[in-house]
Amino acid sequence: METMMHYPFIYFLYEANQVLVYKIQTLNYITIDDVIKRGKWEAYELQPFESFAAFYHERSSPKEGWSLMVEQNHLNLFVDIINDTIQQRKVLTTTTVPMVHIVCSESAAGSLRVALAPPKYVIGFPDDLSIGPLWKLNEKRGQAFRHEWLMENINDGMDDFVKYHQFMNTIREIQDIPRHLPIYIWYGDNIEEQCGLRFFLYLLRENTNEIYLINTGKERVSIRHWNVEQYDKIRLTANTHLIFQQQWERLARTKEVLRLWLHQQIQAVPVNTYDALIVTKLEQLHQQQGNTDFIQTGALISELLTKIEAPPNIFFLEYRIRYLVYSGVFELKGIPKSMHHYHVKMRQKPLQQ
DSSP states (O other), X not given: OEEEEETTEEEEEOSSSEEEEEEXXXXXXXXXXXXXXXXXXXXXXXXXXXXXXXXXXXXXXXXXXXXXXXXXXXXXXXXXXXXXXXXXXXXXXXXXXXXXXXXSSHHHHXXXXXXXXXXXXXXXXXXXXXXXXXXXXXXXHHHHHHHHHHHHHOOOSSOHHHHHHHHHHHHHHHXXXXXXSOEXXXXXXXXXXXXXXXXXXXHTTTOOSOEEEEEOTTSOTTOSSOOGGGSOEEEOOHHHHHHHHHHHHHHTTOOOSBEEEETTEEEEOOTTTTHHHHHHHHHHHHHHHTSOOOEEHHXXXXXXXXXXXXXXXXXXXXXXXXXXHHTTSEEEEEOTTSTTSEEXXXXXOXXXX
């Protein structure tokens, strides 16, 4: 798809003679929802023998009575192009704040915004890097590879492309941080935040900012009503930054989809690590019932979380339960659109003839 910029307008040659014109109305990054519901679009037709390179919308009349009906992959491409254009022109509003804080989840970002005194700028990373492939995640092909795996396996109820664009926009936000602002990265001794820490530091590998690390210990950075003054900050040295960068680069050469924080290290483990525990727990629940009846998947996951010292992402556990259904170990009742919409039980073994 050919594109052309006449800021604040972007032209998309969508078909042989059809030009879609989008007006950038804000320098905030957008998602597919913004494009569909709030985007300012117009459509034009090229005149015979008029080239796209010579087109200028103010010399033409827009089509009337048209609607934006395009394929999902084209919408996805539109959003990427628009956000890349915004990033090229973006003048950050963070220049009025004394520092930038980065945390490993959006819920943690909300907690930190409450806890910090203004002015404040907090970036929350919207993805859990403890699950899913990390292969070449700093490149478009690696991002597409991860996105495809998440779409096929993780059922967290979020629109797939909204989540993808939140991920991409957060990377853009980190890249946009002005070089003169100190950066504070909050993390704990858990796999999600340890993976996030290394990814953030890889993204910041060429920045000249002073970077401080704040380790909350075994506490996740999602707790409410914390006292931010209780945590010590450690200034990141160039040598330590390089070590974290190299650790991320090693992770980004792998295609494993499950990682744990073991012995103060990130370790990849087999995808079926929790399968035996899931089966055992369901058998125990059947024994408590006194029969083999269906049990809600959400209730099964809640029981599992009490038995795992450092539990993985709950949507990974749900993915493995679905795997056990599809492989014939469990029976299914309901529609598995979320862990609360279906029930499972052990598949009954056929009687021997």
